[in-house]
Amino acid sequence: MQFIDYYKVLGVEPTADDKTIKAAYRKLARQYHPDVNKEAGAEDKFKEVAEAYDVLKNPEKRAEFDQLRQYAQHGGNFEVPPNWQSQAGAGNGGFHFETDGEMGDFSDFFESIFGAGRRASGAHANAGGSGFSFKRAGRDIELELPVFLEEVVSGDSKAISYRVPSYDTNGQRQADITKNLNMKIPKGVVSGERIRLKGQGAPGIGGAANGDLYLIIKFAPHPDFDVKDYDLTLSLPITPWEAALGAKVAIPTLAGKVNINIPENSQAGQKFRVKGKGLPKKKDGEAGDLYVMLKIVMPPTLNAESKALWQELAAKNSFDPRAGGKK
Numbered sequence: 001m002q003f004i005d006y007y008k009v010l011g012v013e014p015t016a017d018d019k020t021i022k023a024a025y026r027k028l029a030r031q032y033h034p035d036v037n038k039e040a041g042a043e044d045k046f047k048e049v050a051e052a053y054d055v056l057k058n059p060e061k062r063a064e065f066d067q068l069r070q071y072a073q074h075g076g077n078f079e080v081p082p083n084w085q086s087q088a089g090a091g092n093g094g095f096h097f098e099t100d101g102e103m104g105d106f107s108d109f110f111e112s113i114f115g116a117g118r119r120a121s122g123a124h125a126n127a128g129g130s131g132f133s134f135k136r137a138g139r140d141i142e143l144e145l146p147v148f149l150e151e152v153v154s155g156d157s158k159a160i161s162y163r164v165p166s167y168d169t170n171g172q173r174q175a176d177i178t179k180n181l182n183m184k185i186p187k188g189v190v191s192g193e194r195i196r197l198k199g200q201g202a203p204g205i206g207g208a209a210n211g212d213l214y215l216i217i218k219f220a221p222h223p224d225f226d227v228k229d230y231d232l233t234l235s236l237p238i239t240p241w242e243a244a245l246g247a248k249v250a251i252p253t254l255a256g257k258v259n260i261n262i263p264e265n266s267q268a269g270q271k272f273r274v275k276g277k278g279l280p281k282k283k284d285g286e287a288g289d290l291y292v293m294l295k296i297v298m299p300p301t302l303n304a305e306s307k308a309l310w311q312e313l314a315a316k317n318s319f320d321p322r323a324g325g326k327k
Contacts, residue, residue, distance in 0.1 A: 001078050001079065001109060002078065002109065003068075003069075003072035003078035003109065004048070004051075004052075004107060004109045004110070005069065005072070006051070006052035006055050006056055006065060007052075007056070009048055009049060009051075009052040010024040010025055010028065010049065010052050010053065010056065011024055011028070012024050014066070014069075018057065021053065021056050021057060022053075022057065025049060025050075025052070025053035025057075028045075028049045029046065029049055029050065029053075032045040032046040032049060033046055034046060047107075048107065051107060051110055055110075064113075068113065078109075136171075136204060136205040136206065136208055137204050137208045137209050137210075137211065138201050138202035138203045138204040138205075138208070138209065138210040138211035139201060139202045139211045140201045140202075140211040140212045140213070140214060141162065141164065141200075141201040141202060141211060141212075141213050141214070142213075142214040142215075142216065143160070143162055143213065143214070143215055143216065144215075144216045144218050145158070145160065145215045145216065145217055145218065146218050146219075146220045147185060147189070147191075147217055147218065147219055147220065148219075148220050148222075149219060149220075149222050149225060149227070149232075149254055149279065150254055151185050152185055152189060152219075152254075152279055152280065153254045153255060153279065153280060154185075155184060155185055155187055155280075156184070156185065157182040157183060157184045157185075158182070158183055158184075158185055159180065159181075159182055160180070160181045160182070160183055160215070161178055161179070161180050161181075162178070162179055162213075163176045163177070163178055163179070164176065164177060164179050164201070164202050164203065165177075165202050165203070166203065167203065167205055171205045171206060179200070181197070181200065181213075183197070183215070187280050187281075187282060188230075188279075188280055188281045188282030188283075189217050190217070190229065190230070190279075191217055191218055191219035191227065192216070192217065192218070193216075193217045194214055194215070194216055194217075195214065195215045195217065196212050196213070196214055197212060197213040197214075197215065198212050199211075199212065200212065200213035201213045224252050225254070225290075227279070229288065230278050230279045230280075230281050230287065230288025231278045231279075231288040231289050231290070231291060232254070232277070232278045232279065232288065232289075232290045232291070233290075233291045233292075233293060234251060234252070234290060234291070234292050234293070235293050235295050236249065236251060236292050236293065236294055236295060237295050237296075237297045238262060238266070238294055238295070238296055238297070239296070239297065239299075240296055240298065242262055242266075243262070243265075243266045243267070243268070243294065243296050244264065244265065245264060246261070246262055246263050246264040246265075246266070247261075247262045248260070248261050248262070249261075249262055251274075251292060253274070253277045253290060254277070254279075255277070258274065258277070260272060260274060260292060262294070266294055267294070268294055268295060268296040269293060269294065269295075270293070270294045271291050271292065271293050271294075272291070272292045272294075273289050273290075273291055273292075274289060274290040274291075274292060275289050276288075276289065277289065277290035278290055
């Protein structure tokens with residue numbers, strides 16, 4: 001196993017004080033953070049820097065590391081000295097080691113050193129609670145969840161599948177597994193809303209809490225409706241004679257068809273409100289509205305008889321839509 005000299009990782013002397021160690025860590029963390037550094041190996045370097053700081057910022061862990069470092073001065077492969085963990089635990093009452101999961105996986109060196117201590121901690125705990133334990137909270141997972149408008153109205157359950165890491169009893173990472181959930185679409189949910197499912201993220205290690213699952217709701221585009229908050233808009237094609245004479249027209253809604261009356265002399269772009277046929281709100285029994293916008297559509301072709309009727313209409317009607325307005 002290769003020994004990792006955390007002092008060299010941070011570029012500081014073994015005698016460096018806490019302020020120097022913190023400053024070195026901040027500089028390197030900014031340099032290699034995956035959000036700003038896209039070069040190959042930057043993320044691994046960021047994790048190595050974070051791991052080094054996690055050890056050196058803590059006086060007890062730093063003392064542990066300094067002890068182990070003495071054994072690494074002879075060169076060659078590094079091996080954990082016999083009984084080192086019992087020496088480490090003696091007299092200090094043990095310490096508790098946790099991370100928030102943001103650091104990611106630890107190196108083999110770290111896992112071998114502190115993982116050995118963790119496995120030994122069970123015996124210590126049974127003997128009175130001394131020694132140290134290893135815990136790591138599971139990381140949060142964030143997923144975008146496409147949702148159809150019909151699902152928002154029905155409130156049906158939706159199947160969700162995603163991958164999470166798995167660990168053996170020693171905390172060693174195994175192959176990822178698929179996790180399946182059925183989630184009821186919350187009433188009143190809107191696109192872009194972030195929903196938290198507590199404890200459904202990555203599993204914790206050593207009895208630490210699981211991470212959470214965050215679902216970002218994303219409404220799937222609908223062929224008929226546009227969405228604004230809880231209201232819907234439908235563009236309704238009608239014929240010129242329906243606009244002129246009025247008509248009763250069946251329109252689609254998310255809960256089935258309903259009839260609306262188109263009054264005489266309706267205009268293109270005119271809007272009608274159908275109350276309560278939008279998306280459900282969080283309050284019981286309330287819903288947004290459906291707005292129907294008229295779109296007058298001419299027949300693509302005219303037969304001879306229809307053309308004659310239009311010519312007769314033109315001859316008998318003096319209406320000029322451009323008179324007194326835009327030319």
